[in-house]
Amino acid sequence: MVVMFRRHIRHRLGAGNTSRQHSCAYRSAQGSKEKEVLSHAPQAMPLDSDSATAIPVRASVNRNLSCRSKVTLSPKGDHLKQANLATIVVLTLAGIAATAQTPAPVAPAAAPAPLVGSIAGHPGWPVAKPEDVKSPEAILAAVYNVISGAKGQPRDWDRMRSLFIPDARLIPARATSGGHADAVILTIDGYIARSNGRMTSDGFFEHSIHNDIEQFGNIVQIWSTYESRHNADDPKSFARGINSFQLLKDGDRYWVVNIFWDAESPTNPIPAKYLP
Secondary structure, rough: HHHHHHHHHHHHHHHHHOOOOOOOOOOOHHHHOOOHOOOOOOOOOEOOOOOOEEEOOOOOHHHHHHHHHHHHHOOHHHHHHHHHHHHHHHHHHHHHHHHOOOOOOOOOOOOOOOHHHHOOOOOOOOOOOOHHHEEEEEEEHHHHHHHOOOOOOOOOOOHHHHHEEEEEEEEEEEEEEEEEEEOOOOOOOHHHHEEEEEEHOEEEEEEEEEEEEEEOOOOOEEEEEEEEEEOOOOOOEEEEEEEEEEEEEEEEEEEEEEEEEEEEEEOOOOOOOHHH
């Protein structure tokens, strides 16, 4: 009877191993029926080889063991699944981090506004007399004439403005200490504010004694040697120097763009080639 019961247990366990493709739910149902049958069967008492002590064995364990064996007999597969899941999580987090670190696309910069010229940008600028601006020689003479006048005589500063482009600069060079020099940048209005009082209080006359004119296209360079007097009939000038005029040819008229000048001194005499 004991031998037959052992064979029955081995047979059922073997059948469980060879039919693991069936679901545990099916096996659990079959095991429940078997428990009901085996609960009335005599319990086998196999002998311990050393002490002949009976060790109870229940045949009903075969189904539970069979289902458990399906889970526990493949730890390698579970570990692989866990490893694959961990890899997916790491790659996903890495992708999120890379996306977060990727700078947002920069919108293209707006095209700069079209450049507007000095003349076009000041439509209300004073209008010049045609005879003042018809040639380089004419505009040069007009500049010297408008700043000249007797003591107490007001100057026509709007006429002066009409000869210059609105953003023109008047730039006297100045000697500084240690043998260095600097440039003082004046707007037209800055020059007027600086010169008006001195010119009208003392009288001031200036004219050119020698001019070198060069022109290319719409640009003109004039190297003009000047003399300054307090009165028009003074026998001797109190100052001399060179005015460097830059002119713009605008159709049938000329504009003064800049005047850059330096005064003669004992250490900086005017070369003979720039004198009459």
